[in-house]
Amino acid sequence: MENSTHTILAFSRDLHTCDTNDKSITESTVRVIWAYHHKDMGEAGQNYHGSNRGTKSLRLLNPEKEVLSASLPYFDLTNKDVPVPDKDTTYWCQMFKIPIQHEKHHVTKVEPLIQKGHENLVHHILLYQCSSNLNDSVLDYGHECYHPNMPDSFLTCETVIFAWAIGGEGFTYPPHVGLSIGTASDPVFVLMEVHYDNPSYTEGLIDNSGLRLIYTPVLRKYDAGVIEAGLWVSLFHNIPPGMPEFVSEGHCTLECLEEALGAERPTGIQVFAVLLHAHLAGRAIRMRHFHNGEEQKLLAYDDEFDFNFQEFQYLKEERTILPGDNLITECHYNTVDRIRMTWGGLSTRNEMCLSYLLYYPRINLTRCASIPDIMEQLQFIGVKEIYRPVRTWPFIIKSPKQYKNLSFMDAMNKFKWSRSEGLSYNKLVLKLPVNVRCSKTDNAEWSIQGMTALPPEIERPYKTEPVICSSSSCLSCSLFFTLLFVVHIIASSIGNIELFV
Numbered sequence: 158m159e160n161s162t163h164t165i166l167a168f169s170r171d172l173h174t175c176d177t178n179d180k181s182i183t184e185s186t187v188r189v190i191w192a193y194h195h196k197d198m199g200e201a202g203q204n205y206h207g208s209n210r211g212t213k214s215l216r217l218l219n220p221e222k223e224v225l226s227a228s229l230p231y232f233d234l235t236n237k238d239v240p241v242p243d244k245d246t247t248y249w250c251q252m253f254k255i256p257i258q259h260e261k262h263h264v265t266k267v268e269p270l271i272q273k274g275h276e277n278l279v280h281h282i283l284l285y286q287c288s289s290n291l292n293d294s295v296l297d298y299g300h301e302c303y304h305p306n307m308p309d310s311f312l313t314c315e316t317v318i319f320a321w322a323i324g325g326e327g328f329t330y331p332p333h334v335g336l337s338i339g340t341a342s343d344p345v346f347v348l349m350e351v352h353y354d355n356p357s358y359t360e361g362l363i364d365n366s367g368l369r370l371i372y373t374p375v376l377r378k379y380d381a382g383v384i385e386a387g388l389w390v391s392l393f394h395n396i397p398p399g400m401p402e403f404v405s406e407g408h409c410t411l412e413c414l415e416e417a418l419g420a421e422r423p424t425g426i427q428v429f430a431v432l433l434h435a436h437l438a439g440r441a442i443r444m445r446h447f448h449n450g451e452e453q454k455l456l457a458y459d460d461e462f463d464f465n466f467q468e469f470q471y472l473k474e475e476r477t478i479l480p481g482d483n484l485i486t487e488c489h490y491n492t493v494d495r496i497r498m499t500w501g502g503l504s505t506r507n508e509m510c511l512s513y514l515l516y517y518p519r520i521n522l523t524r525c526a527s528i529p530d531i532m533e534q535l536q537f538i539g540v541k542e543i544y545r546p547v548r549t550w551p552f553i554i555k556s557p558k559q560y561k562n563l564s565f566m567d568a569m570n571k572f573k574w575s576r577s578e579g580l581s582y583n584k585l586v587l588k589l590p591v592n593v594r595c596s597k598t599d600n601a602e603w604s605i606q607g608m609t610a611l612p613p614e615i616e617r618p619y620k621t622e623p624v625i626c627s628s629s630s631c632l633s634c635s636l637f638f639t640l641l642f643v644v645h646i647i648a649s650s651i652g653n654i655e656l657f658v
Contacts, residue, residue, distance in 0.1 A: 173624045181624065182217055184470065185461040189213045214324060214466035232256050234284070234349050235270055235367030239299065241278065243360040246504040247353040250311055251299035252287065254346055255338050257372065263335025263380075266371040267319050268327035272364055279366045280354040280505065281322040281434075281467075286344035286598065288313035295346060302350055303503065314348035316523040316598040317383045320432050320513045321368065323354075325468030330381060331429055334517045337380040338372065354505050382426075382519035382598075384409070386444075387434075387486035387511035389528040389594050392551060394501030395569060396438065396508060397579040400492045405510045406587055408612060409484035409525035412605045413595035418480040421520040425479040430469040430515040431457035436508050437464050438490040438499055444512050445619075446476065447483035452619035456484070457512070464505075469515065478516070483613045484525070486512045498569045523598045527591035530609070534589070535565055537582055538572040588612065 158165045172182045180187075191213065192206035234253045241247060271279050287295075287310065295310040302311065318336060321328070330336065337343050351366060387407030388394045396403045418425065433442040444456040457470050478484070488510035492499055499508050511526075535543070535554075542555040543565070551564040560568040572578075593610050595603040 214463045231371040239364045241362035243358045248302035250302040252295045257339045261339045262372045264372045266329045268369040280352040283350040284319040285314035285348040286316040287346040322467035324466035333378045335377040379517035380519040384514045385524045389526045393528045396499040397574040398495040400579045403490045405488045407486040408527040410610045415480045417522040425477045426516045427475045428516045432469045432513040434511040441489040443487045445485040450616040524596035526594040529589040
């Protein structure tokens, strides 16, 4: 179909063509290459697209989102003229007060408001619930997050209530779920954390980005919650250089889920969307789910992870998480172009391995994560003793002689890493005991917090059913996908189009 401003091209292809030169279309990220010429094809054939070309990462199988009424009220949480420093990574925090405070409403959609031209500068936005005992004086100014001089009020903001990352669009809650605002247990003060990624050290940037929250007085059946799972962001998470593949695992342990769900929701919670998050070395992320030691179908996955395209995946079928289940966020990295260790941390050049689970009904659990034991990591490179008590961070090594008075970061970088050493180290790390992180929404902790647990012994790992092909047909390709390709051109319609998946 074509009119004066749009050309809409519909086409279909098998999800699995069984052609070795075709990629299967899965729930992972797909890179689409597009090109067009603004004039129709002439007698001489197709016109060259010139500079009218580009790429776009998409999730072609993500279920369609509900279309909301355009008349719903909203409020914006946006930064005001934040001076972005000329440095690689800045986390900026600003406190806001929710305008709806005396009657329950449900937020039904959250949209990013990214200042034009700053699409690559704003890497992610997290919204945290803060203590309700604060007063309006905390609204006066923003400050760099995780900074020694940041306001004490920021330390009361631990509970993530929404997450957005680069490349993502607005998130619409399912019709039966919403983010509750306006009651005594709902957020009054929220902290918006914006990660600015400025690898070119550009000076003079001023930003006004933020979030728009669309809400309704027509209440939905369930209140949504967010659980942050995966690897606690820490130097204890590290990846050797020169590795074509290295796997890290963050555990939402049986012990944490058993205590929190057992106390609050023995019948389980329903997960309806997942955001998978890593940085530049990330290549694939999987959210694995175990019940009674038996691995279930993957909760979410992206085997073609794109750092510049991170958004919530809607689950086709909601997943029940029960007391005694295990969740593992499994991240695959590639560091072949790096000559030093990659460390867990806040910078884009550091790494993370996180998943954010959107679920209902809301319970008193905000973080279910882990960090691996550090001493066995150090023993792998030959460290025998560290100075105790630990008075500095990173801590200092006492022996052997070749590492004496080095920090553990310096010692790890000094070690001569080979691919075989990296593989052996990877096997060790995946078997290490983990320190459990199990946090409540009110800045408190479940009793299991800080205890040590072992990774689960998997009785029957889940295996996906293989695509079965024959020389003449594809036996598992009964599903078809249809894409509407829409390009908006001012004052002219499109002629010939090229599109490749």
